[in-house]
Amino acid sequence: MAKGIRDKVAILGMGCARFGERWDKDEDQLMLEAYEEAMADAGIEASQIDAAWLGAAFDAQNIGPSGIPLAVALRLPDIGVTKVENYCASGTESFRGAVYAVASGACDIALAMGAEKLKDTGYGGLPVRTRGTTHDMVGITGSAPGNFAQLASAYRGVHGVGADDLKRAMAHVSVKSHANGAKNPKAHLQKAVTMEQVLNAPMIAEPLGLFDCCGVSDGAACAIVTTPEIARALGKTDIVTVKALQLATSNGWEMQAQGWNGSYFHTTRVAATRAYDEAGITDPRAQLSLIEVHDCFSVTELVTMEDLHISKEGEGWRDVLDGFYDADGSIPCQIDGGLKCFGHPIGASGLRMIYENYLQILGRAGERQRQDSPVFALSHNLGGMPNQNVSSIAIIGRADA
Amino acid sequence: MSDFGILSFGAYVPITRLQRSAIHATNGWFAGGLRGLAKGEKAVANWDEDSVTMAVEAARDALDGIDRATVQRVVIASTTLPFADRQNAGIVKEALNLPDAVGALDIAGSQRAATSALLAALGGGDTTLVTAAEITTPKPASEREMTSGDAAAAVLVGAGTPIATLAASHSVTVDFVDHFREAGEAHDYDWEARWVRDEGFARIMTPAIAALLKKAGVDAAAIDHFLVPVAVKGVPEMLAKKAGIGEGAVADTLAANLGHAGAAHALVMLAAALEKAKAGERILLASFGQGCDLLLFEVTGAIGSVKPRLGVSGWLARRIESTNYAKYLFHRGLLPLDRGMRAEHDSKTALTALWRNRKAVLGLVGGRCTKTGTVQFPKSEVSVNANDHAVGTQEDYPLAEVPAKVMTWTADALTYSPDPPSYYGNIDFVGGGRMMTEFTDFAAGALDVGADLRMMFRIKAYDENRGFRRYFWKAAPAF
Numbered sequence: 110m111a112k113g114i115r116d117k118v119a120i121l122g123m124g125c126a127r128f129g130e131r132w133d134k135d136e137d138q139l140m141l142e143a144y145e146e147a148m149a150d151a152g153i154e155a156s157q158i159d160a161a162w163l164g165a166a167f168d169a170q171n172i173g174p175s176g177i178p179l180a181v182a183l184r185l186p187d188i189g190v191t192k193v194e195n196y197c198a199s200g201t202e203s204f205r206g207a208v209y210a211v212a213s214g215a216c217d218i219a220l221a222m223g224a225e226k227l228k229d230t231g232y233g234g235l236p237v238r239t240r241g242t243t244h245d246m247v248g249i250t251g252s253a254p255g256n257f258a259q260l261a262s263a264y265r266g267v268h269g270v271g272a273d274d275l276k277r278a279m280a281h282v283s284v285k286s287h288a289n290g291a292k293n294p295k296a297h298l299q300k301a302v303t304m305e306q307v308l309n310a311p312m313i314a315e316p317l318g319l320f321d322c323c324g325v326s327d328g329a330a331c332a333i334v335t336t337p338e339i340a341r342a343l344g345k346t347d348i349v350t351v352k353a354l355q356l357a358t359s360n361g362w363e364m365q366a367q368g369w370n371g372s373y374f375h376t377t378r379v380a381a382t383r384a385y386d387e388a389g390i391t392d393p394r395a396q397l398s399l400i401e402v403h404d405c406f407s408v409t410e411l412v413t414m415e416d417l418h419i420s421k422e423g424e425g426w427r428d429v430l431d432g433f434y435d436a437d438g439s440i441p442c443q444i445d446g447g448l449k450c451f452g453h454p455i456g457a458s459g460l461r462m463i464y465e466n467y468l469q470i471l472g473r474a475g476e477r478q479r480q481d482s483p484v485f486a487l488s489h490n491l492g493g494m495p496n497q498n499v500s501s502i503a504i505i506g507r508a509d510a
Numbered sequence: 511m512s513d514f515g516i517l518s519f520g521a522y523v524p525i526t527r528l529q530r531s532a533i534h535a536t537n538g539w540f541a542g543g544l545r546g547l548a549k550g551e552k553a554v555a556n557w558d559e560d561s562v563t564m565a566v567e568a569a570r571d572a573l574d575g576i577d578r579a580t581v582q583r584v585v586i587a588s589t590t591l592p593f594a595d596r597q598n599a600g601i602v603k604e605a606l607n608l609p610d611a612v613g614a615l616d617i618a619g620s621q622r623a624a625t626s627a628l629l630a631a632l633g634g635g636d637t638t639l640v641t642a643a644e645i646t647t648p649k650p651a652s653e654r655e656m657t658s659g660d661a662a663a664a665v666l667v668g669a670g671t672p673i674a675t676l677a678a679s680h681s682v683t684v685d686f687v688d689h690f691r692e693a694g695e696a697h698d699y700d701w702e703a704r705w706v707r708d709e710g711f712a713r714i715m716t717p718a719i720a721a722l723l724k725k726a727g728v729d730a731a732a733i734d735h736f737l738v739p740v741a742v743k744g745v746p747e748m749l750a751k752k753a754g755i756g757e758g759a760v761a762d763t764l765a766a767n768l769g770h771a772g773a774a775h776a777l778v779m780l781a782a783a784l785e786k787a788k789a790g791e792r793i794l795l796a797s798f799g800q801g802c803d804l805l806l807f808e809v810t811g812a813i814g815s816v817k818p819r820l821g822v823s824g825w826l827a828r829r830i831e832s833t834n835y836a837k838y839l840f841h842r843g844l845l846p847l848d849r850g851m852r853a854e855h856d857s858k859t860a861l862t863a864l865w866r867n868r869k870a871v872l873g874l875v876g877g878r879c880t881k882t883g884t885v886q887f888p889k890s891e892v893s894v895n896a897n898d899h900a901v902g903t904q905e906d907y908p909l910a911e912v913p914a915k916v917m918t919w920t921a922d923a924l925t926y927s928p929d930p931p932s933y934y935g936n937i938d939f940v941g942g943g944r945m946m947t948e949f950t951d952f953a954a955g956a957l958d959v960g961a962d963l964r965m966m967f968r969i970k971a972y973d974e975n976r977g978f979r980r981y982f983w984k985a986a987p988a989f
Contacts, residue, residue, distance in 0.1 A: 232851045234924050242860035246871045247888060247982060249934045249946055250855065250971070255922030259935050263918040266959040315921035315931070364936075365886045365894040367944055371918040371936055495918075496936055496946060 113387035116350045116508060117212040119340040121333045122151025125464045128328035128451040129297040136165075136172050136226040136329070137182035143222065143331035143457075144183050151333040152343060155183065158333070159216035161190045164203030164223040165456035168194075170236050171226035172456070179222050196492020197403060198356065198501040199223060200330065200459025205354050205501070207334050217339055223461070224329035225454030233325050235455075254314035254322050256494035257406040261316050263371030264412060268423035276316055278426035279407035280307040283320045283449055285435050286404060290446020292477040297326040298450040321407040326452025330460035332467075337508055348508035349470050352388035352485065355380040356501045364496040374491060376500035377416035381489075384502040385418070390485060394419045397440055398483030399469055401462035403491040404447040413489060414442070417502075436477065444469065444477055455492075459501065462488035466505055484510045515632070515672025516807070520571025520818035521781040522564050522643070522662040523768060523825035525951045527551035530656055532833035537651040547656035551831070552769035555645045555660040557841040557928040558950060558968040561588040561774075562598050563981065564662035565641035566605040566967040568781075570911075572639070572664040574819035578606060580668070582636040583613040587623040588643050589691070589773045591616060592979060601981065602641060604872035605967045607908050621799030623773040628665060628780075629803060632676045637668030644772035647696045647842045654698060657741040659769020663777035663822075673816055674784065674793065674807040678726035682718045683801040686710055696843070703742060711745050712752065715802050719753045719794070722804040730754035733806075734791035737761045737779040740798055741770035749796065767826055773799075782822040789813050820989070828989050830953050841928060852926035857971040859980050869906065874965060874983045876943050877904035885909075885942030907943070914939045914963040914985060919949065921957070937963055937985050950984040962988035 124146025126139045134142070148155070163179040165172040172178045176190030193202040200223030207219035230236045235253050239245055265275055284304055290296040302320055310318035337348050357376035363369040381393075390396045397419070404410035414425040419440060420433075428434065434442035443449065445465040448458060466486030468474040485506040492499040534548035555564065565586050573581075584606075586599045593601075599614035613636065617627040624642035631638035643662035648654035688706040691698045715738075723730055736759040738746035746760045761783055763770070771778050776797040783793050793807040820828070832838070839845035869875040870888040877889025881903045884895040889907070893900045919935030926932075933949035949957060950968055963985040970982040 230851075234852075237852055237855040237926075239856075242863045243867055245857075246859065246864060246867060246970070246980060247945070249948055250925065251920075251932065251934050252922055252925040255920045255925055255932065255934065258920035258922070259918035262920065262935070262959050312921075312931075313924050317920075361890075361894050362896050364946065365944055366884065366896060367938055367942060368896060494946075 114208065114212045114354060115352050115387055115389065116337065118208045118334050118351045119337040119508065120349045120351070120467055120505065121153070121218065121335045121340050121343065121345065122147045123464045123467050124150060124331045125295055125461055126329040127295045128326045128454065128461070130228050131327040132228065134327070136224050137178065139226065139327060139329040140179060140182045140222055140224045143329040147331040147333050153218065153333065156186055157218050158185065158188060158220050159218055160188055160207070160210050161185060161220040161222065162203035162206035163190060163192045164199035164221070164459065165192060165225055166194055166196060166199050167225065167236055167455065170230050172224060195499050197405065197453065197455050198459060198490040198492045198499045199456040200461070201488070201490045201501040201503055204332055204460060204463060204503060205356065207332065208351050208354055211334050211336060218333060218335045221332045221334065221460060222329065223456040223459055225456045226327045227325050227454055228327050235325065252314060254317050254406060257409050258314040258317045260372060260412055260495050261408045264408070267370050267372040270426060272316065275426060276308065278411055278429045279321055280304050281429050282404065282407040282410045283307050286443045286447040286449035289436050289444050289477060290450025293446045293450065296446040296450040297324050297452040298446070317406055317408065323405050323448035324450070324452030326454050328451065328454035328457040328461065330457045330464050332460055332463060347471055349467055349505055350508045352504040352506045353384040354503050355384040355387065356499065358499045359493070359497045361497065371495065373412050374416045374495060374498065374500055376498055377413060377489065377491065380500045380502045381417045384504055388485065388504045390504070393417060397485050397487055399441045399444055399466065399479055399486050401445065401447065401465055401488040402442060403489050404443055404449050405453055405491065409491065410442065417487070417489065441479060444479060459488065459490045459503070463503055463505060470505065470507060513672065514669045515667065515675035516665055516784070517668050517670050517672055518572050518576055518666045518816045518818070519781045519784045520568050520574070520664045521778055521822040521825055522567035522571060523553045523822065524555045524559060524564070524660050525828055525830050526554050526556060526832050527767070527829045528554045528835065528838050529831065529833050532835045533656060536835050541651040544651070544653065544656055547653065550766040552659040553661055554838050556950060558984070559645065560592045560969060560979070561590050561643035561645050561662070562586070562592055562601050563967050563969060564645065564660065565602050565643040565664065568643065568662035568664040569602060569606055569639055569641050571818045571820055572666050573606070576666065578608055580637050581608055581612060581639050581666070583615065583638040584608065585615045585617060585627045585631065585638060585640045586643065587617040587627040587640065587773055589618055589621070589623060590645050591618055601872065604868055605981070607869070607873040607875060607910065621773050622776065622797040622803045624777045625795065625797035625803035625805060628667070628777065629679055629681070629805065631667040637666065640665045640667060640777070642774040642777040644774040646772050647844070649697045650839060650844055653703070654700060657765065657770050659771050661768055661771035661778045662774050663781045665777060665780065671812045671815070672810055673813045674787070674809045676805060677728070677792070677808045678722055678806045680718055680722035680725055680804045681801065682714060684714065685800055686714060707742055707745060711740060711742070711798060712748065715749055715796055715798060716752045718802050718804055719749065719796060722806060723753070726806050728792065728806065731756055732792055733759050733794045735759060735761055735783045735787060735793040737776070737783055737793065737795045739763065739770070739775035739779050741765065755794070778822060781818065785821045785823055787813055850926060855926070856975065857973040857980060858976065859973060859978055871982055873908065874910040876907045876909045878907035879903045880905055885939065887943050887945045909939055909943055910965050910983060912939045912941060912943070913988060914965065916957065916959050916961040916963060917944070919957050919959065933957055948984045949986070951986040956987060964988045
């Protein structure tokens with residue numbers, strides 16, 4: 110394997126807009142909200158940014174094509190701005206672009222922005238999307254919950270978990286994230302929910318009820334990255350560096366061959382293994398301080414615990430019920446409320462997760478701050494559907510770890 | 511005995527049986543006269559079916575165990591063909607994965623379209639697959655709504671070892687307009703039933719039947735199966751009596767449990783008769799419509815050697831009862847429910863891509879790697895085999911007739927479906943191959959991991975902006 114980028118890039122500043130039904134703002138205003146916080150944190154001027162990346166998924170509904178919307182919204186000084194789209198990993202992809210630019214030495218300072226304005230579609234849930242003229246003739250036009258719900262039927266079949274047990278574990282995921290989100294002023298949903306509410310909610314896609322699904326929100330998040338040396342030169346003393354950035358994309362094996370059993374994400378397993386190698390993590394269950402995973406649906410979070418090699422295969426649901434991933438558990442998962450409470454403005458999510466990990470490592474997470482000084486924090490995104498997807502992992506941590 | 515005749519037969523009846531009492535429960539306040547017809551059930555096509563998809567199923571039923579390469583010509587007869595200008599028989603041909611070197615013909619315009627098509631096939635020399643299908647959309651609260659049903663049938667005609675041969679035929683053509691439907695319109699306009707019965711069925715068919723029997727030199731009493739595909743009760747018996755055909759020969763018109771399937775009904779009844787017929791028996795098929803077509807068949811000793819996969823009786827046994835008249839109306843476009851913004855999704859089809867991928871899309875032909883044996887859908891240049899991404903090694907591998915099993919599934923209430931929730935998931939074909947597809951014809955609660963499946967040719971999406979319909983294959987419960 111290549112030697113990787115561990116500790117070559119530092120996060121100079123981050124910002125995050127308040128997520129929610131932002132009827133009051135356009136996408137450029139949301140991006141500015143995140144940008145201004147990030148710039149204040151970084152302590153630099155726009156003229157110091159060498160290049161920028163914009164992560165956004167739904168051209169037709171909001172931001173529009175190319176890097177121009179970001180350049181215009183922030184009035185960037187005619188630098189190179191690239192738009193990236195990789196389904197729900199788009200936010201982490203923009204981060205990857207900026208980080209790689211700095212790691213390569215091509216840029217001293219680069220900006221990553223992720224944004225999405227989903228509430229201008231006129232309805233709940235993600236917009237219906239074409240996957241290309243040929244695919245649309247043979248593929249299904251399902252919804253995101255419908256695609257991910259299939260994890261549950263397969264997981265039950267493969268691991269012999271009863272429908273009620275799995276439903277309870279899934280419900281625990283949502284109850285836990287709502288409890289966390291209630292402490293986060295930037296979250297869309299800031300109310301705790303009970304197990305009964307989750308279990309008795311209307312069905313969206315069997316077996317996912319309303320509270321098994323993340324919200325649909327508007328939002329933006331921003332990161333400014335540089336080298337650790339420049340960060341120090343700019344006066345930063347408490348440095349957070351990028352330990353690993355990995356992306357795995359399905360090649361069609363899950364969807365077309367018969368080796369995959371439908372109960373897990375092949376790409377997450379691959380990306381996680383590579384990311385731990387790159388970050389030098391040998392025992393993620395012992396070494397990770399906290400994680401933000403792509404909890405688009407409760408069942409996704411549950412199987413991801415196994416795909417990240419933290420829970421044993423077929424036993425993630427037990428760890429979940431045991432509170433291993435609760436805010437006061439061994440490895441808090443979605444300590445900020447997750448997609449569950451922030452909603453999932455596609456392009457923004459990856460950066461929003463890194464933002465929380467960044468705050469936690471720096472001890473700046475307020476009421477929800479983890480008190481045991483987090484060292485390594487992982488964020489994870491999934492795009493597409495279980496049988497054909499992209500999976501991204503970003504591990505950040507203390508520079509000295 | 512001629513070696514040219516009917517080689518095999520099949521049928522198709524949609525799974526849903528709408529209870530006529532449910533129709534009357536809604537419309538009885540307005541059309542009280544329908545009370546007498548509010549008994550039994552009618553077969554109604556699902557939202558994703560049309561005359562083409564039903565003809566495909568009937569053809570598959572007829573071609574079970576038969577080498578499809580023998581088919582030289584494909585015909586579809588219907589007055590409800592989905593396309594006015596795109597060869598409907600051509601779609602049937604692609605769905606059946608027949609070779610390109612076949613002829614094709616659409617026959618329409620009359621209730622006796624199917625018998626006219628069958629007569630033409632019997633008069634020719636080619637091995638011809640004659641399909642007939644009808645999906646009717648009568649006006650709500652009409653008598654026709656009560657009596658009609660949706661169904662299809664198929665007959666393979668050609669040289670070989672026929673199970674029945676044509677002994678004689680007789681046709682009469684007169685412009686007797688008992689009902690009509692303008693091109694492009696959905697609904698029929700009907701004239702008085704008593705006039706149709708007395709001046710139409712009786713006065714036109716009776717002498718024609720006599721002429722046929724005379725031509726054939728067959729005594730009326732020698733008819734074993736008298737098939738009169740008309741919806742009016744008592745007419746077959748009346749015609750039999752006038753002709754001197756024995757009462758016991760009058761065939762069930764399937765009015766009670768299927769309904770009258772328009773132009774397809776003659777072949778549906780013929781398929782039902784062939785299921786029961788014995789060697790040496792005579793079948794008289796009397797089809798009405800601007801005159802009549804009369805076909806007299808003699809059943810050969812080969813009867814029983816070829817059987818449809820299910821036949822009329824098998825399809826009738828596969829049923830889900832429904833009392834949801836509103837759902838039926840919605841699926842026929844007669845009840846404009848608010849479908850929500852998700853239904854606004856544009857389903858434009860790239861005709862270029864459809865042409866390139868026609869075997870995969872219409873024929874469900876996948877690929878099999880000649881090096882590793884890996885089966886996949888769709889076929890691709892580079893194999894999906896995880897251990898050997900062989901390039902350019904794949905041969906065609908038809909999957910439509912391969913049984914499959916449910917690997918994952920969901921019932922999705924969020925995505926737009928005309929029949930919510932939308933059932934879809936990953937399926938594995940027995941022997942290799944996997945795809946994500948929609949499920950159809952499943953009763954609530956019947957779907958689970960490991961369930962056995964059979965692929966069915968269905969409408970995938972309607973492009974309402976351009977009047978196109980996209981076909982693909984869906985997974986139905988095995989049977």
